[in-house]
Amino acid sequence: MQKLNWDDFKVAHTVAKAGSLAKAAAQLRCNHTTVLRHINRLEDALNVKLFIRHQRGYQLTDAGHIMTETLTDLDTQFIALEDKLQSIQQEFSGKIRVTTVTSYSAMLAPAMYQFRKTYPKVRIELLATDEVIPAQSGNIHVALRAGPEPKEPDLIARHVLSLKMAYFASQDYIAEHGQPKHESDFNNFHWLMPDKSKHHIPFINQVIQHLHNENIVYTSNQFLDIQSAVVSGMGIGPLSDNDARRYPNLVRLDACPLLSSENVGALWYTYHKDLKQNAKIRALYDVLVQHTSHLAAG
Known part of the structure:
Protein backbone atom coordinates (compact mmCIF):
# COMPACT_ATOMS: atom_id res chain seq x y z
CA MET A 1 0.00 0.00 0.00
CA GLN A 2 1.24 3.48 -0.84
CA LYS A 3 1.92 5.93 1.96
CA LEU A 4 -1.24 7.79 2.94
CA ASN A 5 -1.31 11.58 2.89
CA TRP A 6 -3.53 13.42 5.40
CA ASP A 7 -4.02 16.26 2.91
CA ASP A 8 -5.66 13.76 0.56
CA PHE A 9 -8.15 12.80 3.29
CA LYS A 10 -8.90 16.47 3.95
CA VAL A 11 -9.62 17.10 0.27
CA ALA A 12 -11.75 13.94 -0.01
CA HIS A 13 -13.76 14.98 3.03
CA THR A 14 -14.36 18.41 1.50
CA VAL A 15 -15.56 16.83 -1.77
CA ALA A 16 -17.90 14.55 0.20
CA LYS A 17 -19.48 17.52 1.98
CA ALA A 18 -19.56 19.77 -1.11
CA GLY A 19 -20.82 17.12 -3.54
CA SER A 20 -18.68 18.19 -6.47
CA LEU A 21 -15.07 18.92 -7.46
CA ALA A 22 -15.89 22.50 -8.41
CA LYS A 23 -17.51 23.36 -5.08
CA ALA A 24 -14.74 21.66 -3.14
CA ALA A 25 -12.10 23.49 -5.18
CA ALA A 26 -13.78 26.83 -4.40
CA GLN A 27 -13.79 26.04 -0.67
CA LEU A 28 -10.16 24.90 -0.75
CA ARG A 29 -9.12 27.80 -3.01
CA CYS A 30 -7.47 25.66 -5.64
CA ASN A 31 -8.42 24.35 -9.08
CA HIS A 32 -10.49 21.24 -9.68
CA THR A 33 -7.53 19.45 -11.28
CA THR A 34 -5.66 19.65 -7.98
CA VAL A 35 -8.70 18.30 -6.13
CA LEU A 36 -9.00 15.40 -8.59
CA ARG A 37 -5.31 14.59 -8.16
CA HIS A 38 -5.77 14.28 -4.37
CA ILE A 39 -8.82 12.03 -4.82
CA ASN A 40 -7.10 9.74 -7.32
CA ARG A 41 -3.99 9.49 -5.15
CA LEU A 42 -6.01 8.58 -2.06
CA GLU A 43 -8.07 5.95 -3.87
CA ASP A 44 -4.92 4.45 -5.41
CA ALA A 45 -3.19 4.35 -2.02
CA LEU A 46 -6.21 2.67 -0.40
CA ASN A 47 -7.06 0.57 -3.45
CA VAL A 48 -10.68 1.50 -2.71
CA LYS A 49 -13.20 3.61 -4.60
CA LEU A 50 -14.57 6.38 -2.39
CA PHE A 51 -16.69 8.16 -4.97
CA ILE A 52 -18.96 7.32 -7.87
CA ARG A 53 -18.52 9.94 -10.59
CA HIS A 54 -21.70 11.40 -12.10
CA GLN A 55 -22.34 14.40 -14.30
CA ARG A 56 -24.34 15.90 -11.43
CA GLY A 57 -21.56 15.42 -8.90
CA TYR A 58 -19.65 12.96 -6.76
CA GLN A 59 -21.63 10.38 -4.79
CA LEU A 60 -20.12 8.38 -1.94
CA THR A 61 -19.57 4.63 -2.10
CA ASP A 62 -20.00 2.55 1.06
CA ALA A 63 -16.31 3.05 1.75
CA GLY A 64 -16.74 6.79 1.17
CA HIS A 65 -19.54 6.93 3.75
CA ILE A 66 -17.33 5.22 6.32
CA MET A 67 -14.51 7.67 5.58
CA THR A 68 -16.81 10.71 5.91
CA GLU A 69 -18.41 9.55 9.17
CA THR A 70 -14.99 8.88 10.70
CA LEU A 71 -13.47 12.15 9.51
CA THR A 72 -16.43 14.11 10.87
CA ASP A 73 -15.61 12.75 14.33
CA LEU A 74 -11.95 13.60 13.79
CA ASP A 75 -12.88 17.15 12.76
CA THR A 76 -14.74 17.59 16.04
CA GLN A 77 -11.80 16.21 18.01
CA PHE A 78 -9.33 18.50 16.26
CA ILE A 79 -11.57 21.52 16.96
CA ALA A 80 -11.75 20.52 20.63
CA LEU A 81 -7.97 20.09 20.73
CA GLU A 82 -7.48 23.53 19.17
CA ASP A 83 -9.78 25.05 21.78
CA LYS A 84 -7.96 23.41 24.70
CA LEU A 85 -4.52 24.41 23.43
CA GLN A 86 -5.61 28.01 22.86
CA SER A 87 -7.22 28.09 26.32
CA ILE A 88 -3.93 27.07 27.91
CA GLN A 89 -1.98 29.61 25.88
CA GLN A 90 -4.46 32.37 26.87
CA GLU A 91 -3.52 34.55 23.92
CA PHE A 92 -6.10 36.83 22.34
CA SER A 93 -5.73 35.48 18.83
CA GLY A 94 -7.30 32.84 16.62
CA LYS A 95 -11.08 32.62 16.39
CA ILE A 96 -14.12 32.42 18.61
CA ARG A 97 -17.24 30.72 17.24
CA VAL A 98 -20.52 32.12 18.54
CA THR A 99 -24.10 31.07 17.86
CA THR A 100 -27.15 33.12 18.79
CA VAL A 101 -30.88 33.30 18.13
CA THR A 102 -31.61 35.03 14.84
CA SER A 103 -33.54 37.96 16.29
CA TYR A 104 -30.63 38.98 18.53
CA SER A 105 -27.70 38.73 16.13
CA ALA A 106 -28.05 42.36 14.98
CA MET A 107 -28.35 43.63 18.55
CA LEU A 108 -25.01 42.02 19.41
CA ALA A 109 -23.11 43.69 16.55
CA PRO A 110 -21.95 46.76 18.57
CA ALA A 111 -20.55 44.49 21.29
CA MET A 112 -18.78 42.33 18.71
CA TYR A 113 -17.30 45.48 17.17
CA GLN A 114 -16.00 46.66 20.54
CA PHE A 115 -14.52 43.22 21.21
CA ARG A 116 -12.71 43.30 17.87
CA LYS A 117 -11.34 46.80 18.59
CA THR A 118 -9.97 45.60 21.91
CA TYR A 119 -8.65 42.28 20.60
CA PRO A 120 -7.90 42.81 16.89
CA LYS A 121 -6.16 39.44 16.45
CA VAL A 122 -9.34 37.52 17.29
CA ARG A 123 -11.69 36.55 14.45
CA ILE A 124 -15.39 36.14 15.25
CA GLU A 125 -17.46 33.49 13.46
CA LEU A 126 -21.17 34.09 14.12
CA LEU A 127 -23.93 31.59 13.35
CA ALA A 128 -27.45 33.00 13.75
CA THR A 129 -29.99 30.20 14.22
CA ASP A 130 -32.97 29.34 16.42
CA GLU A 131 -31.69 25.76 16.70
CA VAL A 132 -29.82 24.74 19.85
CA ILE A 133 -26.30 23.65 18.94
CA PRO A 134 -24.90 21.47 21.75
CA ALA A 135 -21.72 22.87 23.29
CA GLN A 136 -20.25 19.37 23.45
CA SER A 137 -20.47 19.11 19.65
CA GLY A 138 -17.23 21.09 19.40
CA ASN A 139 -18.65 23.19 16.56
CA ILE A 140 -19.08 26.34 18.65
CA HIS A 141 -17.39 28.01 21.61
CA VAL A 142 -20.28 30.12 22.90
CA ALA A 143 -24.05 29.93 22.49
CA LEU A 144 -26.31 32.86 23.34
CA ARG A 145 -29.59 31.15 24.19
CA ALA A 146 -32.92 32.76 24.96
CA GLY A 147 -35.47 31.47 27.46
CA PRO A 148 -35.19 29.73 30.84
CA GLU A 149 -31.74 29.13 32.30
CA PRO A 150 -30.09 26.12 30.56
CA LYS A 151 -29.50 23.25 33.00
CA GLU A 152 -27.29 20.81 31.06
CA PRO A 153 -24.69 19.33 33.45
CA ASP A 154 -21.60 20.16 31.36
CA LEU A 155 -22.76 23.67 30.49
CA ILE A 156 -21.89 26.97 32.16
CA ALA A 157 -24.69 29.54 31.75
CA ARG A 158 -24.19 33.22 32.61
CA HIS A 159 -26.96 35.81 32.54
CA VAL A 160 -26.66 38.53 29.88
CA LEU A 161 -30.06 40.19 29.62
CA SER A 162 -33.61 39.71 30.91
CA VAL A 264 -40.29 35.35 29.18
CA GLY A 265 -36.82 34.46 30.40
CA ALA A 266 -33.38 35.78 29.62
CA LEU A 267 -30.50 35.73 27.20
CA TRP A 268 -27.85 33.32 28.48
CA TYR A 269 -24.15 33.19 27.61
CA THR A 270 -23.39 29.47 27.59
CA TYR A 271 -20.25 27.43 27.00
CA HIS A 272 -18.81 24.03 27.87
CA LYS A 273 -17.23 23.69 31.30
CA ASP A 274 -13.92 22.65 29.69
CA LEU A 275 -13.63 26.22 28.36
CA LYS A 276 -14.19 28.02 31.66
CA GLN A 277 -10.56 29.23 31.76
CA ASN A 278 -10.60 30.48 28.17
CA ALA A 279 -9.62 34.16 28.25
CA LYS A 280 -11.42 35.03 25.00
CA ILE A 281 -14.70 33.59 26.25
CA ARG A 282 -14.47 35.47 29.55
CA ALA A 283 -13.58 38.73 27.77
CA LEU A 284 -16.42 38.46 25.25
CA TYR A 285 -18.91 37.94 28.07
CA ASP A 286 -17.70 41.10 29.84
CA VAL A 287 -18.09 43.13 26.64
CA LEU A 288 -21.59 41.77 25.98
CA VAL A 289 -22.79 42.58 29.49
CA GLN A 290 -21.38 46.10 29.22
CA HIS A 291 -23.19 46.71 25.92
CA THR A 292 -26.54 45.24 26.99
CA SER A 293 -26.73 46.79 30.45
CA HIS A 294 -28.46 49.93 29.06
CA LEU A 295 -31.13 47.68 27.48
CA ALA A 296 -31.88 46.07 30.83
CA ALA A 297 -32.06 49.50 32.47
CA GLY A 298 -34.60 50.65 29.89
Whole structure:
Protein backbone atom coordinates (compact mmCIF):
# COMPACT_ATOMS: atom_id res chain seq x y z
CA MET A 1 0.00 0.00 0.00
CA GLN A 2 1.24 3.48 -0.84
CA LYS A 3 1.92 5.93 1.96
CA LEU A 4 -1.24 7.79 2.94
CA ASN A 5 -1.31 11.58 2.89
CA TRP A 6 -3.53 13.42 5.40
CA ASP A 7 -4.02 16.26 2.91
CA ASP A 8 -5.66 13.76 0.56
CA PHE A 9 -8.15 12.80 3.29
CA LYS A 10 -8.90 16.47 3.95
CA VAL A 11 -9.62 17.10 0.27
CA ALA A 12 -11.75 13.94 -0.01
CA HIS A 13 -13.76 14.98 3.03
CA THR A 14 -14.36 18.41 1.50
CA VAL A 15 -15.56 16.83 -1.77
CA ALA A 16 -17.90 14.55 0.20
CA LYS A 17 -19.48 17.52 1.98
CA ALA A 18 -19.56 19.77 -1.11
CA GLY A 19 -20.82 17.12 -3.54
CA SER A 20 -18.68 18.19 -6.47
CA LEU A 21 -15.07 18.92 -7.46
CA ALA A 22 -15.89 22.50 -8.41
CA LYS A 23 -17.51 23.36 -5.08
CA ALA A 24 -14.74 21.66 -3.14
CA ALA A 25 -12.10 23.49 -5.18
CA ALA A 26 -13.78 26.83 -4.40
CA GLN A 27 -13.79 26.04 -0.67
CA LEU A 28 -10.16 24.90 -0.75
CA ARG A 29 -9.12 27.80 -3.01
CA CYS A 30 -7.47 25.66 -5.64
CA ASN A 31 -8.42 24.35 -9.08
CA HIS A 32 -10.49 21.24 -9.68
CA THR A 33 -7.53 19.45 -11.28
CA THR A 34 -5.66 19.65 -7.98
CA VAL A 35 -8.70 18.30 -6.13
CA LEU A 36 -9.00 15.40 -8.59
CA ARG A 37 -5.31 14.59 -8.16
CA HIS A 38 -5.77 14.28 -4.37
CA ILE A 39 -8.82 12.03 -4.82
CA ASN A 40 -7.10 9.74 -7.32
CA ARG A 41 -3.99 9.49 -5.15
CA LEU A 42 -6.01 8.58 -2.06
CA GLU A 43 -8.07 5.95 -3.87
CA ASP A 44 -4.92 4.45 -5.41
CA ALA A 45 -3.19 4.35 -2.02
CA LEU A 46 -6.21 2.67 -0.40
CA ASN A 47 -7.06 0.57 -3.45
CA VAL A 48 -10.68 1.50 -2.71
CA LYS A 49 -13.20 3.61 -4.60
CA LEU A 50 -14.57 6.38 -2.39
CA PHE A 51 -16.69 8.16 -4.97
CA ILE A 52 -18.96 7.32 -7.87
CA ARG A 53 -18.52 9.94 -10.59
CA HIS A 54 -21.70 11.40 -12.10
CA GLN A 55 -22.34 14.40 -14.30
CA ARG A 56 -24.34 15.90 -11.43
CA GLY A 57 -21.56 15.42 -8.90
CA TYR A 58 -19.65 12.96 -6.76
CA GLN A 59 -21.63 10.38 -4.79
CA LEU A 60 -20.12 8.38 -1.94
CA THR A 61 -19.57 4.63 -2.10
CA ASP A 62 -20.00 2.55 1.06
CA ALA A 63 -16.31 3.05 1.75
CA GLY A 64 -16.74 6.79 1.17
CA HIS A 65 -19.54 6.93 3.75
CA ILE A 66 -17.33 5.22 6.32
CA MET A 67 -14.51 7.67 5.58
CA THR A 68 -16.81 10.71 5.91
CA GLU A 69 -18.41 9.55 9.17
CA THR A 70 -14.99 8.88 10.70
CA LEU A 71 -13.47 12.15 9.51
CA THR A 72 -16.43 14.11 10.87
CA ASP A 73 -15.61 12.75 14.33
CA LEU A 74 -11.95 13.60 13.79
CA ASP A 75 -12.88 17.15 12.76
CA THR A 76 -14.74 17.59 16.04
CA GLN A 77 -11.80 16.21 18.01
CA PHE A 78 -9.33 18.50 16.26
CA ILE A 79 -11.57 21.52 16.96
CA ALA A 80 -11.75 20.52 20.63
CA LEU A 81 -7.97 20.09 20.73
CA GLU A 82 -7.48 23.53 19.17
CA ASP A 83 -9.78 25.05 21.78
CA LYS A 84 -7.96 23.41 24.70
CA LEU A 85 -4.52 24.41 23.43
CA GLN A 86 -5.61 28.01 22.86
CA SER A 87 -7.22 28.09 26.32
CA ILE A 88 -3.93 27.07 27.91
CA GLN A 89 -1.98 29.61 25.88
CA GLN A 90 -4.46 32.37 26.87
CA GLU A 91 -3.52 34.55 23.92
CA PHE A 92 -6.10 36.83 22.34
CA SER A 93 -5.73 35.48 18.83
CA GLY A 94 -7.30 32.84 16.62
CA LYS A 95 -11.08 32.62 16.39
CA ILE A 96 -14.12 32.42 18.61
CA ARG A 97 -17.24 30.72 17.24
CA VAL A 98 -20.52 32.12 18.54
CA THR A 99 -24.10 31.07 17.86
CA THR A 100 -27.15 33.12 18.79
CA VAL A 101 -30.88 33.30 18.13
CA THR A 102 -31.61 35.03 14.84
CA SER A 103 -33.54 37.96 16.29
CA TYR A 104 -30.63 38.98 18.53
CA SER A 105 -27.70 38.73 16.13
CA ALA A 106 -28.05 42.36 14.98
CA MET A 107 -28.35 43.63 18.55
CA LEU A 108 -25.01 42.02 19.41
CA ALA A 109 -23.11 43.69 16.55
CA PRO A 110 -21.95 46.76 18.57
CA ALA A 111 -20.55 44.49 21.29
CA MET A 112 -18.78 42.33 18.71
CA TYR A 113 -17.30 45.48 17.17
CA GLN A 114 -16.00 46.66 20.54
CA PHE A 115 -14.52 43.22 21.21
CA ARG A 116 -12.71 43.30 17.87
CA LYS A 117 -11.34 46.80 18.59
CA THR A 118 -9.97 45.60 21.91
CA TYR A 119 -8.65 42.28 20.60
CA PRO A 120 -7.90 42.81 16.89
CA LYS A 121 -6.16 39.44 16.45
CA VAL A 122 -9.34 37.52 17.29
CA ARG A 123 -11.69 36.55 14.45
CA ILE A 124 -15.39 36.14 15.25
CA GLU A 125 -17.46 33.49 13.46
CA LEU A 126 -21.17 34.09 14.12
CA LEU A 127 -23.93 31.59 13.35
CA ALA A 128 -27.45 33.00 13.75
CA THR A 129 -29.99 30.20 14.22
CA ASP A 130 -32.97 29.34 16.42
CA GLU A 131 -31.69 25.76 16.70
CA VAL A 132 -29.82 24.74 19.85
CA ILE A 133 -26.30 23.65 18.94
CA PRO A 134 -24.90 21.47 21.75
CA ALA A 135 -21.72 22.87 23.29
CA GLN A 136 -20.25 19.37 23.45
CA SER A 137 -20.47 19.11 19.65
CA GLY A 138 -17.23 21.09 19.40
CA ASN A 139 -18.65 23.19 16.56
CA ILE A 140 -19.08 26.34 18.65
CA HIS A 141 -17.39 28.01 21.61
CA VAL A 142 -20.28 30.12 22.90
CA ALA A 143 -24.05 29.93 22.49
CA LEU A 144 -26.31 32.86 23.34
CA ARG A 145 -29.59 31.15 24.19
CA ALA A 146 -32.92 32.76 24.96
CA GLY A 147 -35.47 31.47 27.46
CA PRO A 148 -35.19 29.73 30.84
CA GLU A 149 -31.74 29.13 32.30
CA PRO A 150 -30.09 26.12 30.56
CA LYS A 151 -29.50 23.25 33.00
CA GLU A 152 -27.29 20.81 31.06
CA PRO A 153 -24.69 19.33 33.45
CA ASP A 154 -21.60 20.16 31.36
CA LEU A 155 -22.76 23.67 30.49
CA ILE A 156 -21.89 26.97 32.16
CA ALA A 157 -24.69 29.54 31.75
CA ARG A 158 -24.19 33.22 32.61
CA HIS A 159 -26.96 35.81 32.54
CA VAL A 160 -26.66 38.53 29.88
CA LEU A 161 -30.06 40.19 29.62
CA SER A 162 -33.61 39.71 30.91
CA LEU A 163 -36.17 39.34 28.15
CA LYS A 164 -39.65 40.82 28.25
CA MET A 165 -42.25 40.66 25.53
CA ALA A 166 -45.39 42.66 24.81
CA TYR A 167 -47.76 43.18 21.90
CA PHE A 168 -47.21 46.21 19.68
CA ALA A 169 -48.69 47.95 16.66
CA SER A 170 -47.59 50.94 14.63
CA GLN A 171 -49.00 54.40 15.24
CA ASP A 172 -50.52 54.34 11.74
CA TYR A 173 -52.27 51.03 12.37
CA ILE A 174 -53.72 52.26 15.66
CA ALA A 175 -54.83 55.54 14.08
CA GLU A 176 -56.82 53.57 11.51
CA HIS A 177 -58.05 50.59 13.56
CA GLY A 178 -57.71 51.52 17.22
CA GLN A 179 -56.49 48.90 19.69
CA PRO A 180 -58.08 46.01 21.62
CA LYS A 181 -59.14 46.70 25.19
CA HIS A 182 -60.40 43.20 26.01
CA GLU A 183 -60.01 39.65 24.70
CA SER A 184 -63.50 39.92 23.19
CA ASP A 185 -62.13 42.64 20.86
CA PHE A 186 -59.25 40.57 19.48
CA ASN A 187 -60.96 39.33 16.33
CA ASN A 188 -61.69 42.87 15.18
CA PHE A 189 -57.96 43.32 14.42
CA HIS A 190 -55.21 41.89 12.22
CA TRP A 191 -52.65 39.71 14.01
CA LEU A 192 -49.07 38.90 13.05
CA MET A 193 -48.09 35.78 14.97
CA PRO A 194 -45.34 33.17 15.16
CA ASP A 195 -46.15 29.80 13.62
CA LYS A 196 -46.89 26.62 15.59
CA SER A 197 -43.22 26.10 16.45
CA LYS A 198 -43.55 29.02 18.92
CA HIS A 199 -47.02 28.29 20.29
CA HIS A 200 -45.55 26.57 23.36
CA ILE A 201 -44.45 30.00 24.66
CA PRO A 202 -47.14 30.94 27.23
CA PHE A 203 -47.23 34.60 26.20
CA ILE A 204 -48.00 33.53 22.61
CA ASN A 205 -50.35 30.69 23.49
CA GLN A 206 -52.61 32.75 25.76
CA VAL A 207 -53.39 35.12 22.88
CA ILE A 208 -53.60 32.51 20.09
CA GLN A 209 -56.39 30.77 22.00
CA HIS A 210 -58.62 33.84 21.50
CA LEU A 211 -57.95 34.33 17.77
CA HIS A 212 -59.86 33.05 14.74
CA ASN A 213 -57.63 31.78 11.95
CA GLU A 214 -58.89 34.40 9.49
CA ASN A 215 -57.70 37.18 11.79
CA ILE A 216 -54.11 35.85 11.85
CA VAL A 217 -53.07 37.48 8.58
CA TYR A 218 -49.33 36.80 8.77
CA THR A 219 -47.22 34.05 10.36
CA SER A 220 -43.52 33.23 10.43
CA ASN A 221 -41.19 30.87 12.26
CA GLN A 222 -38.89 33.85 12.97
CA PHE A 223 -39.63 36.63 15.45
CA LEU A 224 -37.49 38.93 13.31
CA ASP A 225 -40.03 38.61 10.49
CA ILE A 226 -42.90 39.35 12.89
CA GLN A 227 -41.02 42.44 14.05
CA SER A 228 -40.62 43.73 10.50
CA ALA A 229 -44.30 43.16 9.74
CA VAL A 230 -45.41 45.02 12.88
CA VAL A 231 -43.10 47.94 12.09
CA SER A 232 -44.55 48.10 8.55
CA GLY A 233 -48.04 48.67 9.96
CA MET A 234 -49.57 45.35 8.92
CA GLY A 235 -51.14 44.61 12.29
CA ILE A 236 -50.54 43.60 15.93
CA GLY A 237 -47.74 41.28 16.95
CA PRO A 238 -45.38 40.26 19.78
CA LEU A 239 -41.97 41.91 20.12
CA SER A 240 -39.41 42.02 22.87
CA ASP A 241 -39.29 45.32 24.71
CA ASN A 242 -35.63 45.65 23.70
CA ASP A 243 -36.43 45.35 20.01
CA ALA A 244 -39.44 47.68 20.18
CA ARG A 245 -37.37 50.51 21.67
CA ARG A 246 -35.55 50.85 18.36
CA TYR A 247 -38.73 51.91 16.54
CA PRO A 248 -40.36 55.17 17.71
CA ASN A 249 -43.45 54.48 15.57
CA LEU A 250 -44.45 51.46 17.69
CA VAL A 251 -47.01 51.59 20.49
CA ARG A 252 -47.20 49.05 23.28
CA LEU A 253 -50.76 47.77 23.71
CA ASP A 254 -51.30 48.03 27.47
CA ALA A 255 -55.08 48.54 27.53
CA CYS A 256 -55.67 44.78 27.67
CA PRO A 257 -53.70 43.02 30.46
CA LEU A 258 -53.31 39.90 28.32
CA LEU A 259 -51.17 41.88 25.86
CA SER A 260 -48.99 43.74 28.34
CA SER A 261 -45.32 43.08 29.02
CA GLU A 262 -44.33 39.73 30.44
CA ASN A 263 -40.95 38.33 31.44
CA VAL A 264 -40.29 35.35 29.18
CA GLY A 265 -36.82 34.46 30.40
CA ALA A 266 -33.38 35.78 29.62
CA LEU A 267 -30.50 35.73 27.20
CA TRP A 268 -27.85 33.32 28.48
CA TYR A 269 -24.15 33.19 27.61
CA THR A 270 -23.39 29.47 27.59
CA TYR A 271 -20.25 27.43 27.00
CA HIS A 272 -18.81 24.03 27.87
CA LYS A 273 -17.23 23.69 31.30
CA ASP A 274 -13.92 22.65 29.69
CA LEU A 275 -13.63 26.22 28.36
CA LYS A 276 -14.19 28.02 31.66
CA GLN A 277 -10.56 29.23 31.76
CA ASN A 278 -10.60 30.48 28.17
CA ALA A 279 -9.62 34.16 28.25
CA LYS A 280 -11.42 35.03 25.00
CA ILE A 281 -14.70 33.59 26.25
CA ARG A 282 -14.47 35.47 29.55
CA ALA A 283 -13.58 38.73 27.77
CA LEU A 284 -16.42 38.46 25.25
CA TYR A 285 -18.91 37.94 28.07
CA ASP A 286 -17.70 41.10 29.84
CA VAL A 287 -18.09 43.13 26.64
CA LEU A 288 -21.59 41.77 25.98
CA VAL A 289 -22.79 42.58 29.49
CA GLN A 290 -21.38 46.10 29.22
CA HIS A 291 -23.19 46.71 25.92
CA THR A 292 -26.54 45.24 26.99
CA SER A 293 -26.73 46.79 30.45
CA HIS A 294 -28.46 49.93 29.06
CA LEU A 295 -31.13 47.68 27.48
CA ALA A 296 -31.88 46.07 30.83
CA ALA A 297 -32.06 49.50 32.47
CA GLY A 298 -34.60 50.65 29.89
